Amino acid sequence: MTDTPTRRLRPFLARVRRLPAWSALVAGTFVGGLLGGAYGLFTPPEYTATAYVVAVPTDKATPDAARGFAQAYGRVATQLAVLGDAQVWAGVPVRTLRDSVRTATSPDAPMVAVSATAARPGTAVDMANAVSRALTRHAEDTKGNTQVRLVQFSRAVKPGAPANASSAVTSLVGASAGGLLGGLALLARPRRAGRGEDPAPAASVPGPATAADVPR
16 A cells, blocks of 8 residues: 555656656746746735935035035935934834835935835825935034035825836746746756667777787
């Protein structure tokens, strides 16, 4: 009775060995596309909204100083001093803002981009605008020391489409990855000798040479 599973498995393995070599490539592409499509279908959508603020120097500062403080404010925007004020206008906890808000700056322009990601587009807009507003308030309080002001350059607008990839894109990515793995498995598969090929003849080894009789 213990040999029954083994006996059932042997015919299956034999049928698998008789499959054509390119079947691994097709199977990998199909399974990868199926898994990628399922990932894109069941992953909840995420929306991203971005607000922009610009650093403006006063009469006692230079444009280079404004660019330098823009870099500094980009790092300060996700700190508790700013997020604590932003949570009042955003209507979400500080922890949510810390996990969902990102900033980006440029060394060539005194501008700070504040991006927020959420499951609803309206929430993403509220978080991005709230953090940019709190950041400008914080910069206004320290203007006497920095001689640089932050001005609202562009408010965040409601995104029209999710930021994450659609199920069609994830299906293509999964199919490509599955096809690649199938191709690697095909290359690593041991080659079998052809059914109609005769075994190669064994190499003949010459016997020891016999010395000819030399008359003395």
